[in-house]
Amino acid sequence: MRADRSVYRAGERARLEAVVVDVDGKRITGRDVQVKLVRKETSRAAVQENGSWQYKYDTVDVEVGSCALVSADAPVNCELVVDKAGSYDIRALITDPKGHKSLSKHPFYVYGEDAVVWQQDQHRVDMVPDKRTYEPGDKATVLVRSPFDKARGLVVIAREGIVSHYPIEVKGGAATLEVPIDEAQIPNVRASVLLVRGRVDVPGAPPGQDLGRPAFAVGQVDLKIEATRKKIALEVLPEKQEVAPKDTLKLKIKAKDAAGAPQKAAVAVMVVDEGVLSLMGFQTPDPLAFFHHDRDPGVSLYDMRQFLLAKKDPEPPPSPAPAPEEAPTDGLLNGDTGLGMRGAGKGGGGAGYFGGAPAADKAMAMPAPTAPMAAVVEEHKEAEASNGPMKKAKRQVAQTATLDATAAMSQPISLRSLFATTAYFNAEVAIDASGEATVEIPMPENLTSFRVMAVAVDPDQADRFGSGEANVKVRKPIMLRPSLPRFANFGDKFEASVMVDNQTSEPQAILVGTRGSNVVISGEPTVGVEIPAGESREVRFPMAVDRVGTMRVQFAALSNGGRDATELALPVHYPATRQAFADYGVTDASIARTLKVPEDALPAFGGLELSMSSTALTGLEDAVDFLVGYRYECTEQLASRLLPIFVLGPVLEQFPIASVSDLAKRQALGAEGSRGCSRGRTGTAASATGTIRPAARRT
Known part of the structure; x- marks a missing residue:
């Protein structure tokens, strides 16, 4: 309704x-x-x-x-x-x-x-617009629901400053505002009302309760303005919804303005793996909403009437003063003539915390301050014959589907290894006055869904934006989706899992095999499975690490309906921390050293390295190379790099170390560093007292 x-x-x-x-x-x-x-x-x-x-x-x-x-x-x-x-x-x-x-x-x-x-807070003005949103050129009608029967006040229309303001008079508890909506106010403009009312009589209010004292009320409402005139309608139209790995995706991008006419645009195009975007919760950027976000009015309403004191009834005449001999001894601090610690009555009230006659404490009803407006993966049981011999697997799948080896082997096959999360990015796609542009995108070999995102801006009117998206799938009739650990340690054993998808319209008998380098396959390297049309099955291969380095594992699938192959690599790490020991000394005669091999050392790792030199500077090569090749060039780091090289100059001439043993190289390095330090200095420098003086330049 x-x-x-x-x-x-x-x-x-x-x-x-x-x-x-x-x-x-x-x-x-x-x-x-x-x-x-x-x-x-x-x-x-x-x-x-x-x-x-x-x-x-x-x-x-x-x-x-x-x-x-x-x-x-x-x-x-x-x-x-x-x-x-x-x-x-x-x-x-x-x-x-x-x-x-x-x-x-x-x-x-x-x-x-x-x-x-109106049933509402006595210090709030409710403002009700006649529509949820407006278009530029509309005139908004805003109902002002006043808590006062009669009141006067001020209307302020604001958007990052005051747009207009004018007085208002409310009779009968309600009034209306007419607010013209302008395109320059997109996406919002705020209407605020401040109402004041003088003292009135409140029927039923008891004596001493100033319920009708002067009061104020404020209210505000944001009028939302549609930004459709600023929107570029962007269509992303892939030539195909599904492409094969390494195919070229032809993409057409169309841009139209708010009236549906062709629109020039500068477009950024991104093609990203949908799975990664989903994990991040990433949405296609909407520059229209980003740049045309709600603007602050830049205006605040304040009223001092909230600090008004309630009207008090006349006080009774003071009682006769006591006789001099009966006067209290602390009369200079309290009583009718003294200054007490409270701010009511004559001369501070005469009712302090040190005695004296207490003043009447009347209840005051203060106005309250204004409140601000405000790929599930289904786990299958391992087939009993998953590790069985290839002949047995063939007999099992032959019951309902057969494998024509000749036809299957005649199909071309390539090893998929080009995987990319971001398949394409181009920030400079230009759409001309025709409103169309075509982009050709070489797709990677990920068997997944990609989101094609396009974000546009009008090059002639920089406040107009748009975005669009489409989805493209990289598919094959028979697909392999391996799942391997991110890394392995020397000595690890694991099961390499691969999901086999049958994307054809018929059941397929599929032969799945694996091989690799730096890996030991402990079971059968080939397994036969039967997969109904449109379904998937998991195949596992027991594996073990051969040595430290990089393990490469290949999977292949062969069937009458198609074939697929892919390769993955994972690092194999040392199983423990590597430790090094050194022995240094000086001798002028023959010496002997006894080395004891650690009992828990792994036999396949480590070793003995011997180096001898006539100087203790032999171990400085790495440190000097680090200084020379340091790639950060702020002033402090340049100076820290140059100083030790210059200090070692005489030593380097006698004992060649690393690449700076050559005098010409050291001089070139010093000149380059000095120029870098000079570029990092400004023309003035501030002293500790805050005065400015010219900075001395030194090289």
Whole structure:
């Protein structure tokens, strides 16, 4: 159920549209719908509750109109006249064949000359726009629901500063604003109202309770403006929805403006693995929403009336002063003539914390401060013959599907090894005045879904943006999807799992095999499986690590319907931390050293290395090479790199070390570093006292 607006003027007709649907959202026809128009009449009175005085509201529902509808495939409608200002509900009631009732409500508001009491906070102005969103050129009607029967105030229209402002007068508790909507205000503009009311008499308020003292109320509402005029409609049209590995994907991109005409655009195109994007929760970028986000009004409303004190009744005349001999000894600090510690009464109140006559402590009802507006993978059991001999596997699959070895072997096969998460990125695709561009994308060999994302900007009007996306799958009739560990340690044993997919329309007998380098396959290297059309099966191969380094494993599948092969590599690490030992000394005669091999050392790793030199500088080669090849060039690091090389200059001439033993190389390195340090200096420098003086330049 919906109405054409949420705010009406008294005397207008409210138009209602309704449909009847079941729990699945399917429309039901021929069902009777009883529609009632209900006005909420609210009254208020001052009452005392929990020791404080406040307003109590009572609301009564009054039926002021009705109509009967019969549901159809299209929305059915009726019109109801709203004759008085106030809050309304349209209530639609239906009854199903079993007697179950269903009720829907749609609230709206009416303004006019009648006085209205709204059930709301006394310090808040409720503002109700007549629409959820607006288009540039519209005129928004905003209902101002005032907590005061009569009030004056200020209207401020703001968007990153004041757009306009003007006075307003409220009578009968309601008023309306007319706000012109401009394209420059996309995506929002804020309307704010500050109302003030002078002192009034409140019926039922007891003496001493200043419930009608001067008060204020504020309210604000953001008017949302559609950014459709700023949107570039971008279509991403792949030539095919499925491509083979290494095929070229032809992509057409079309751009249109808000009116549907061809649009020039500068486009960035990305093709990324959908699985990775899903793990990240990544959505295609929407530059329109990013750049045309809600703007702050840049204006705040404040009012000092919240600090007004309540009016107090006249105090009774003071009692006669005591005789001099009866006067309290601390009269200079308290009493009628002394200054007490409280801020009420004569001269500070004469009722401090050190004695004296206490002053009357009247309750004050202070206005409250304004509140801000505010690939599931199904695990299969391992087939009993998964590790059996190849002949046995062939006999098993031959029961319902046969493998024509001659036809299968005649098919071309290539090893898939080109895997890429980001298959393509181009930030400079240009769409000309025709509104179209074509891109050719070489696809990788991942057997997965890729999301093609395009993000556009108008090169002539930089506030217009758009985006679009499409999905493309890289597929083969028979596909292998291996699942290996990310790494292995020397001595590890594991089962290499591979999912075999039959994407053909018929069941297939498939021969699956594996081989590799730096790997020991402990079972049969080939397995036969039968896979129904459109289904998958898992095949496992027991494996063990051969040596430290890189393990490469290949899988292949062969069938009448197609073939596939792929290769994966994983690192094999040392199983423990590598430890090194060294012995240094100086001698001028023959010496002997005894070396004891650690008992737990792995026999396949480690060794003995001997190096001898006539100088203790032999071990500095790595350190000097690190300094020379250091790639960061901020001033501090340049200086730290050059200083030790210059200090070692005389030593390097006598004992050649690394690449800077040559004097010419050291001088070239020093000149380059000095120029880098000079470039990093500014023309002035600040002293500790904050004064500025020219900086000395030294090289």
